[in-house]
Amino acid sequence: MKNKEFSFDLRQVVFALSDALDLVGVDDVAHGKRVGIMSANCASVLGWDAQEQALMFDLGMLHDIGVSSTQTHLHLLQEFDWPGSQEHAELGHGLLSEFLPLAHLAIPVRYHHTRWDRLQEMVPQQLSQQNALRANLIYLADRVDTFAAPYYGQRLFDHVPDIRERVRSVAGTYFSPQLVEAFVGASMTEAFWLMLEPRAIESYLRDQLGRGDHPRVGMQELRVLASIFSRIVDAKSEFTATHSLGVSRLARFLAEKMGVSPENCDKLEVAGLLHDLGKLRVPDEVLNKPGKLDEHERQIMNAHSFETYQILRKIDGFSDIALWAAYHHEEPGGSGYPFHVPEEKLSLEARILRVADIFQAMAQSRPYRTGMTSEQIRLFLLELCSKGKLDAMVVDVALANMAAAMAAASEAPQ
């Protein structure tokens, strides 16, 4: 592995990236964490050990890793047993299987929308009883959260008896009777529900981060995890398939040409993969709008690089990555967004990422047009340079290596 000295706290990275998943809720951005907290509390009532409780919390945070569309999120929120729900469970299973340190969560994610009576037909040939219980506990907590969602902060306790009854009424069909009993026991206390309020969630997260062992991951693993999240973001829109991967490759290519240190090239590659994480919060209809955005929609869209920053800055060792990613819409002339960083404070890496972002977007084919030719891209980049919107040195390097830059930006994923 290159850069042996480089390592990150895996739990911190996972917690931060779960913030990104939660953004898909748009206005309600703590679904995964609430499901994690409820599941861990039920696990404790069930007598499962501390390690299993921590696993249930992580599983809760990541269970909807296959959802990037705000429309899908809405269906899952509003319908008890939505026919389309299996798709995101399969997608999530596939993504988690690729990353060894989290691969043990893949099976429970696959079945977190499967009824208990169906799961029992699969045990033990297709899955272990333990994974059936894990998956079903997530399903239960997930449904409790959707029942409770309209009432958070608004007389939730008036509705608790009804929520408990709804869960009880599907014991043995949708949910394991044993898990329902644990939930009914745990949810008798006020604390179970008060724990789901934003401030309590924050403290819970702090406790969790301070606890247990903290496996570390190196650059190689970080890149795999970042590429998984880049695909979640890119899957949100058919306009952007493989965008983040192309940006990341092109940024690395340009950085190497410009003599950026190997360590920073690695970091820039990760920043490229994660630069549009904040787009998970942009509603599908804004992101995919075929025409021009109105003023309000533009404001929503332009907040995405700030959201990216909010997520990434929480990870120790990520300060460069967070800033470069956050600055990908900052312009050397100070006219970009959201910070309006003055030219002298824009690092070379941030300028490279900006050029890579625009270059890739132009080179990529879209449903309504094929990608631009190198000549069209050349003219457009020069025009943006002349307006102070792109760094001229970086653009020069891209133009001097046009064929290779095109290949880096648009290569199909391996």
Ligand SMILES: [Fe+2]
């Ligand atoms: Fe789900």
Ligand SMILES: [Fe+2]
């Ligand atoms: Fe962006």
Ligand SMILES: [Fe+2]
């Ligand atoms: Fe982008």
